[in-house]
Amino acid sequence: MNLLSTLRRSAYPLAPAEARDSVLPAGDADIREASDGHRGLNIVGATKHFGSQAALNDVSLDIAPGEFVALLGPSGCGKTTMLRTLAGFETLSAGRITLNGRHLDDGSRPLPPEERHMGMVFQAYALWPHMSVADNVGYALKLQGIRGQEYQRRVGEALALVELATYASRRPQDLSGGQRQRVALARCLVTSPEVVLLDEPLANLDRHLRAAMEDSFRDFHRRTRATLVYVTHDQGEAMSLADRIAVMKDGRLIQLATPETLYRQPRSPWVAGFIGQGSVMELPGLTPSTAVSGECLNASLRAWGKGQGTETTSVVVRPEHVHLTPIDTVPRGAVSGSHPDSGSGSQVGARVVSSIFRGERYEVHLRLADGTQLQAYSPTHLAAESAVGVAIQRAWCLEPDA
Numbered sequence: 001m002n003l004l005s006t007l008r009r010s011a012y013p014l015a016p017a018e019a020r021d022s023v024l025p026a027g028d029a030d031i032r033e034a035s036d037g038h039r040g041l042n043i044v045g046a047t048k049h050f051g052s053q054a055a056l057n058d059v060s061l062d063i064a065p066g067e068f069v070a071l072l073g074p075s076g077c078g079k080t081t082m083l084r085t086l087a088g089f090e091t092l093s094a095g096r097i098t099l100n101g102r103h104l105d106d107g108s109r110p111l112p113p114e115e116r117h118m119g120m121v122f123q124a125y126a127l128w129p130h131m132s133v134a135d136n137v138g139y140a141l142k143l144q145g146i147r148g149q150e151y152q153r154r155v156g157e158a159l160a161l162v163e164l165a166t167y168a169s170r171r172p173q174d175l176s177g178g179q180r181q182r183v184a185l186a187r188c189l190v191t192s193p194e195v196v197l198l199d200e201p202l203a204n205l206d207r208h209l210r211a212a213m214e215d216s217f218r219d220f221h222r223r224t225r226a227t228l229v230y231v232t233h234d235q236g237e238a239m240s241l242a243d244r245i246a247v248m249k250d251g252r253l254i255q256l257a258t259p260e261t262l263y264r265q266p267r268s269p270w271v272a273g274f275i276g277q278g279s280v281m282e283l284p285g286l287t288p289s290t291a292v293s294g295e296c297l298n299a300s301l302r303a304w305g306k307g308q309g310t311e312t313t314s315v316v317v318r319p320e321h322v323h324l325t326p327i328d329t330v331p332r333g334a335v336s337g338s339h340p341d342s343g344s345g346s347q348v349g350a351r352v353v354s355s356i357f358r359g360e361r362y363e364v365h366l367r368l369a370d371g372t373q374l375q376a377y378s379p380t381h382l383a384a385e386s387a388v389g390v391a392i393q394r395a396w397c398l399e400p401d402a
C-alpha cells in the first residue's frame, strides 16, 4: 500500500458544503453533524486549566475522517492548547478525546504522543540544518528501524506528495520558506499519521508565499484526503482552506460550520464581526437565526426609520447586499421623511463617511440617521458627506453574544 492510499484508507467523501448547510442551521446542529461515535476525531467537553485560567472550556467537536478543520480565533482563545492536547503534549483537566474509537485522553490516562498516530507541523519548520531534505523527511522512519528499499520508497513518496522530489539532496537552508514548510509537511506524512495537526504553518511566510502555499495545502488535501486540523488566526486562510471552521473565543467553541455558513449565518454579532466584512444593525420585529429579505425586511426598516419597535434584533448586513443610489436620482417618495437622512420608504437615507479605492471597486462607509455605520460597495467614487439612498436586499438575524 503506498503513502497516498494509506492516508486515504480511513477517509470517506464528505457531502458537498451546500448539502451539509441546507439541512443544518448554524451552531449545535453543525457540531453534531460529523458525530458517528467511533470514526474520526471525537472531542467531548474538553477542558484545560492552567492554574485558575481555563484555556479550554467545555469544547466538544467531531472531526470526520478526511476532513479539513480549521481552529480559528483571536490570540489567546485556546487554539494552540486544543492542538497540543490532541497531540498529547498537554493533558486534559476534564473531558475526553478519542480517535477512531481509540482512547487518547480522558484527563487521567493520556496516551503518549508517540502512540497517537498523529503528525504535527509547526510554524517554525524545525528542520535539521545539517541534514539533507531526504534525511530530514526520513528521520522518523529510521527511528522506527525502517531501512533499505522500504525507507527509500516512503521518503520518495512523501517528497513527491509535496512536489519536492527533485530537491531531495538539498539542505534546508538552500530552500525557500514555502519549500521548507513543504519539507516539514513531508516529514510529518512519511509515518502515515491518521491525523495531521498544523500550528499556524504559514505564519512565517510573506503574503505572496502564503497564497501559493494555500494552493499547495488545498491541492495536497484534495489528493490525500488526510484528516487535517489547522490552527490559524487568519480568517481568510481558514475560509479558503477548511471544510469546516471551529471559531473559538475565551477557550470556548462559539460556532462550528462550513465557511459558507459562517459567512451567511454567523451565530452572533461577535462571529459576524470576526468573519468577513459587514455591519451589524439593530432592527425591530425580527426573529433570531433567520434570513430576512423583501417586504419583511423593508417593513422592519420602515419601523426602524420611524423609531418604532422597542424589541430589536441584531442583524448582520454584508456589503454586497447593500444597494446604493445617489440621493438626487432616488425617485420622489422612495426616501420619505423631512430630511433625507431620516428615510422611511423602501430606501433608507444615509451619508457617505468615506469611499476607499480597492481596485475592482470602492469600499464605502456610510452613516445612517441614528449613527449606525453601514458598509457597502460601489463601482464609482462617492464624495464624503454626499447623501445616498440605501436599499438593503438581505440580512441575517443574529442570536445575542453568549
Ligand SMILES: Nc1ncnc2c1ncn2[C@@H]1O[C@H](COP(=O)(O)OP(=O)(O)OP(=O)(O)O)[C@@H](O)[C@H]1O
Residues within 6 Å of the ligand: 050, 053, 054, 055, 073, 074, 075, 076, 077, 078, 079, 080, 081, 082, 233
Ligand atoms: N503553559 C501555559 N501556562 C499557563 N497559561 C497558558 C499556557 N499555555 C497557554 N496558556 C494560556 O492559555 C490561553 C490560551 O492560550 P493558547 O496558546 O492556546 O491561545 P492561542 O489561541 O493559540 O493564541 P495565539 O494565537 O496567540 O497563539 C492563553 O491565555 C494563554 O496565556
